[in-house]
Amino acid sequence: MTSSSADDLFSARRAGVLLHPTCLPGAWGILGESARTFVDFLGDCRLSVWQTLPIGPTHPDLSPYQSLSAHAGNPHHIDLSELVEADLLKEAELTQPSPDARHQLLTMAAERFFNREGAGLNGLDLAGYQHFRDTNAYWLDDFCLFCGIREIQAAPGWLHWPQPLRDRDYGALQSFIEQNQLRLARIGFEQFLFNHQWQTLRDYARGKGIVLFGDIPIFVAHDSADVWANRHLFKLDEQGESTVIAGVPPDYFSPEGQHWGNPLYDWDAMAVDGYQWWLERLESQRHLFDLIRIDHFRGLQAYWEIPARTPEPRFGYWVPGPGDHFLEACFNRFPDLPLVAENLGVISDEVEQLRNRFRLPGMTVMQFGFDGSPENPHLLHNHHSRDLVYTGTHDNDTTLGWYQSLDEHTRRYVYDYLGATGEDMPWPMIDAAFRSVCSLAIVPLQDFMGLGTEARFNTPGTVINNWIWQLDWNLCRSDLSNRIAETVQRHGRLP
Template structure:
């Protein structure tokens, strides 16, 4: 069974990569409020028709959207308090505490629920109940997990008292009975997040803009998903992982990368018809028009590392579920609006799996220069069923990348472009638009011409990541016109 071409892939498009936390406004980070709608207006003015974001789930202290406490839930951090006030669900809150904006934000959400209980219309009250019922596959477990975690000062579930850690029915019943308000608060926050996101998606779709999401193949060990579905993961009796995910040693790291995520028990998941994954993709389809699967190669084979190993050297390749998984998803959904993140160590088997289901892969222009003409990231090697990027959230900005190039790579870049690359990043933005790839995505930093100090994430570096934000006055008045002209030139407007 092969995946047919999805209708949204029929025409050439161009997009922008920007996580909502990078939007202006809000106390500690950007949110789904007026700035998000204004950003969609900006995109429409430019002729851009795809907004790509990172995973939207609740993050841990490091704020990485790739290590969340739920694969279904939205981050309360993204909820707009301004919209809550406009809905009549929140009175004007006190001034935020600059020392702890997160605590202030959560206090405002508690006030919003209190006012909602007293003043919300019957229709809104019914909508909340309907939301809880329709997300029964994951929401009660997540709400209980989050409430327990909050009462234990953020402690990981594997360190909870054994009855709660192991989900003994009597222990869970007793906790729910004593912490009903906290559990209902979590459910209310998810109701608000999903309502605000759906309003934003509707606004975008009305302007011919698609929302593009991201599914990390692996999940955080400290998450509601692993706690509530231990049978689907390779864990010890006490909940600690038997083996963990990562990638083998390569040119970039002599010891590889030990990510630490628990690995799936694919045999068990297969026996259940991959129901856990079906629910996961179902939630993301409800949020997005297009979805990227991060580390796609793990479905063909993944690097399994003993949990006790300190590095990835002792790992081994283990076969993943392969075509059987995607056949099941295709049978369930009828179509798969998925993109394969096929970067890194990719072999023929991974490419065959990607191509068998007609999934677009990714081409990164920052990886293209400094080697031979057979480099798959060079534009003359692109194929229509692919996405081209100047760089991703894990790369330096294109200007920062260009400024750090060695002499050989810079010489190759200049020779390939046929001109001095003094107009960076515009020269690479133009190259991305000219590609035959169906979709061209440029990070906002590159549309704005920003240097490496505006980088979103630096893999392998602790601290300082995921915090970048822009300001409206960084956007020149003539930028939308310049972008639209470029998109029209290459048939992407």
């Protein structure tokens, strides 16, 4: 069975951090000085992996797992202050940050970009833009159209657009293109800028010996360019409404189950052209990241299908996924595909067998290990070298918050197992994760900083106060980076 180029990254012990870029402070964007400052901090810590969540444009709820596109970057990440040196904006124009100001400044920068003559700075020129458009036309054209129509329509969701636009009538789309050329050019320019700043950051990180680790949600948002432009690949009715919905069945963690709202793929339709839509998705992510996690990997073996007419999760049923046939197509196209499988939750033997047939690294989470069973796969003595170990994930409370919420019996079990008291928590958990045989140990930045529940990034099943935590640079002190660096070195995680 073909193996992924994750082999190269997992051939040595490494340590990394989990932090979504939106957590970085930056008045005019984060992909410039703010991101470079964070990379410098990681270098001081001797950490060699920066893991993010999906980096696409979000809906108003800010969830990176419900993006407007499976390919595009979030234009809010663009650092507008970087455009001053490129002579696309003036310092005096960067006054009071706001969403309206960002939109106006990006519009102004786009007009100057398309009107100027001669070469731009560091590849920010018309030739570079045209190369970007040509290379990414397979998703960019539809994305620009989708976002352009959203900006004009009173109801942003495509299901509620006038029928000709909803159903992609050729004449209606051509008329829109002719009447909105500047708007569409600006949206394409934003994606060009995002890519330029991201690739510059990636090169900067590589220069520090740091690789970027990204995340692909297995499902996509219904209100996205992907579904609007590819309705035949999803289980939808003639009006574009979902006939079945993604989710998970009732279990110990969620007695009612979960209704995610995502449309489900028509895997038979996707198989007709060899899963080209997915291969293109992987292609765009390979250009952004050195390592890629597939969220909810178990959905490739079997997924929970909930009928739209009876949306309670308990009325769902398991449907076989594309499994080996799909993964073989992926690795035939990209023999060195650097994939990691998110295999958390209630995982069947069949899911693990599928993962192991393709030698995909899986995940263990220290917080999940203390249910009292010595067979718990998240306990240190059950770890495997090719897997990843985390203290917690973006969906968990911080390790300090988790520890403080434990009952006394479980807390004592944690003491006994780690061989440490909780006085310095979360460091006993961090130290244990770094001792693990897992090749890659990842710690959320909030855990390195010893923060409590107030720094939790997301609480599944809720919609308030998620995705908004911000880093305070004052916490990135030299004594912290020295402590992290010493821990990395002590446990042999300097690749």
